[in-house]
């Protein structure tokens with residue numbers, strides 16, 4: 015079982031980073047191999063809408079997303095972590111998600127079916143609807159790709175790394191990682 019985590023916050027030591035790492039720790043303790051990527055450290059150009067992928071079979075933009083495509087296609091489960099920015103995912107996360115269009119091609123898309131997807135979100139506002147747009151975006155995407163969508167890990171936290179001081183939230187993150195990597 016290979017679990018690949020994506021950290022969509024630009025803030026090193028931030029809440030999303032803590033959540034994703036705790037999820038991956040749980041997955042490892044359930045026997046998985048894990049890899050993580052910090053999207054902000056990678057070159058991921060926004061999708062150009064050129065539709066070259068539809069004839070070539072993969073996005074033609076030669077940037078770090080090419081490595082991520084390989085990682086995704088090899089993975090059994092994906093963890094996508096994002097802070098909530100303006101009631102949606104961060105720009106880094108959105109650019110990454112849009113670029114999945116580059117493998118949403120007949121003959122490739124089918125390879126995503128069955129891979130597990132877990133979303134983790136950090137946000138400041140305790141309103142339970144704060145992450146709704148992002149959850150719905152990822153859930154719909156998971157349905158499209160026929161990927162089982164696991165119960166998202168949500169954290170209300172504002173300051174950098176605040177979530178690390180919330181044992182109950184960290185426990186949920188760890189448990190979600192374990193569940194993701196268990197059959």
Ligand SMILES: Cc1cc2nc3c(=O)[nH]c(=O)nc-3n(C[C@H](O)[C@H](O)[C@H](O)COP(=O)(O)O)c2cc1C
Pocket residue numbers: 023024025027028029030031096097098099100101102136137138139140144171172173174175
């Ligand atoms: C540009 C920006 C937009 C934000 N928008 C929201 C928002 O719409 N709702 C919310 O609850 N928090 C919002 N926040 C707060 C962050 O989601 C919160 O601080 C989160 O813990 C950041 O996660 P991180 O530490 O992983 O970066 C925003 C923060 C920034 C910097």
